[in-house]
Amino acid sequence: MTSLPRADTTAQETRYPPSRSWLIGICLWPAFLAAGVASLLFFSGIDPETLRLQTMPHWEISRTAGYSIGFLMFWAVAALSSALSILLARPPQK
Amino acid sequence: MSAQPSSDSMYVAQEKIYPREIKGRYQTVRKFMVFLLLGLFYVTPWLRIEGNPAILFDLPARQFHILWLTFWPQDFVYLTLLLIVSAVALFYVTAIAGRVWCGYACPQTVWTEVFLWMEHWTEGKRAKRMKLDKGPWNAEKILRKTAKHALWLTFALWTGFTFVGFFVPIDDLLSRAMTFDLGPWETFWSLFYGFATYGNAGFLREQICLYMCPYARFQGAMFDRETLVISYDEARGEPRGGRKRGIDPKTRGLGDCIDCNLCVQVCPTGIDIREGLQYECIACSACIDACDQVMDKMDYPRGLVRYTTENALQGKPSRIIRPRTILYTVLLLALLAAGTTGLMLREPVRLDILTDRNTLYRETVEGLIENSFTFRLTNMSRDTQTFVFAADGPEGVMLETDPAQVTLTAGETRTLAARIQLDPIYARGRGGDDVTVTAQSIGEDTITGSETTRFRTPLGR
Numbered sequence: 149m150t151s152l153p154r155a156d157t158t159a160q161e162t163r164y165p166p167s168r169s170w171l172i173g174i175c176l177w178p179a180f181l182a183a184g185v186a187s188l189l190f191f192s193g194i195d196p197e198t199l200r201l202q203t204m205p206h207w208e209i210s211r212t213a214g215y216s217i218g219f220l221m222f223w224a225v226a227a228l229s230s231a232l233s234i235l236l237a238r239p240p241q242k
Numbered sequence: 243m244s245a246q247p248s249s250d251s252m253y254v255a256q257e258k259i260y261p262r263e264i265k266g267r268y269q270t271v272r273k274f275m276v277f278l279l280l281g282l283f284y285v286t287p288w289l290r291i292e293g294n295p296a297i298l299f300d301l302p303a304r305q306f307h308i309l310w311l312t313f314w315p316q317d318f319v320y321l322t323l324l325l326i327v328s329a330v331a332l333f334y335v336t337a338i339a340g341r342v343w344c345g346y347a348c349p350q351t352v353w354t355e356v357f358l359w360m361e362h363w364t365e366g367k368r369a370k371r372m373k374l375d376k377g378p379w380n381a382e383k384i385l386r387k388t389a390k391h392a393l394w395l396t397f398a399l400w401t402g403f404t405f406v407g408f409f410v411p412i413d414d415l416l417s418r419a420m421t422f423d424l425g426p427w428e429t430f431w432s433l434f435y436g437f438a439t440y441g442n443a444g445f446l447r448e449q450i451c452l453y454m455c456p457y458a459r460f461q462g463a464m465f466d467r468e469t470l471v472i473s474y475d476e477a478r479g480e481p482r483g484g485r486k487r488g489i490d491p492k493t494r495g496l497g498d499c500i501d502c503n504l505c506v507q508v509c510p511t512g513i514d515i516r517e518g519l520q521y522e523c524i525a526c527s528a529c530i531d532a533c534d535q536v537m538d539k540m541d542y543p544r545g546l547v548r549y550t551t552e553n554a555l556q557g558k559p560s561r562i563i564r565p566r567t568i569l570y571t572v573l574l575l576a577l578l579a580a581g582t583t584g585l586m587l588r589e590p591v592r593l594d595i596l597t598d599r600n601t602l603y604r605e606t607v608e609g610l611i612e613n614s615f616t617f618r619l620t621n622m623s624r625d626t627q628t629f630v631f632a633a634d635g636p637e638g639v640m641l642e643t644d645p646a647q648v649t650l651t652a653g654e655t656r657t658l659a660a661r662i663q664l665d666p667i668y669a670r671g672r673g674g675d676d677v678t679v680t681a682q683s684i685g686e687d688t689i690t691g692s693e694t695t696r697f698r699t700p701l702g703r
Contacts, residue, residue, distance in 0.1 A: 211302045216431070
């Protein structure tokens, strides 16, 4: 009987972590996706212009700046969460 | 030996992959897809309909213009629906045809393909590229590398610029870019997207698929034994080995695989398809094209590496119609129907009626019952409209707004005072009647919106 051959990659053979840039990647990239979703949800309901008028009316910034700052803030927070997850997922080192 | 080895020692050195270029049926399809998808990306921001950009995600104005439709923040549900439809469509395609998304349509693959072309133009074929990288930094290497990066960077910057062109009208953006008059955020996002393209398509390439793509990890859950996969026919190919043309492999105890390694050299993720189904495989079919070429040269039938299913390899029939695909079809059709219906019924005018909370009703000197309201009207069409109002309800209901007509530009919202009067002899309900108010654009029959409110009348008559 022929069966579809499968690659024998086991967890032992896979080095962790594959590279340092991989760590940076898996920290920033999921955070980027999450920040995108968060911005979409947040800004579809809340106009940054209204938010500015209600909080810092003297700070003259455009909507574009509001969206951008919002996105970058979400990204930073999500990246922080990713970074903590990576740290905790690491086997403790002696 | 140092007591504390540098943490770098535990990392595996990433080996650079030099995919060999290949021509063939599937590569022609992939090339076509590159032109189609990137063509759409680079051309779309320039398209116009009646003078307006055909597609513009106008974030500063909080409006999305898509062809003839304009979407507002309150239309968020359609965006959600679109994302769900896209996800279900991806599951559907994956269940039937495996990772065709990865091989033919994923932006990562498509842009990488273009960057590989540019690498090929400047640094030459695979062997030449490998030699160039190994060789010393002589004039030729510097020239070729500079040319490659100059091409890559130009293309990447244009990509970033085009990306911002989806959010800001691109002709305006271009004229301002020419005079170095871009806003700080326009500059930031152009460069951000540009460098992301440069890094992802130029350097990271298959590593994005291997290490960063969530889809690559969960697509296995959508696979079954009837999903199309790219596979090497082990029964036919093994035992592999070199031989001269025209020799019957059976006389040498060999299978059809001549072990030329071409399928490995063309693979953009650097795997050997003969080792079986691997999560690294992005189903680009380069190995199929490579192997078919060799089979043609050897006068063997094509398809030693081919699109097949797990069932087919075991000689069982493969069905396209099966519970999983039926479920996805039903789900997809239902979602599409819901979305289309919603879009068709969407009103181009939004009217909110706020009742006066201070007084329930008032009696005028003529003996009519009067309620006061505040109307909030938003013009969600693309042009300036002048609206008049009408009320419908119990017989003889009268509506008066102040002002009587209101002209709103596209996207404008205005509030206005309104009074509704009714002769109490026509009051039907106990304590109130439903009144429907309609805002109608003068001269545009289709631009209308209505809202029903409660008209309060005295109790106990």
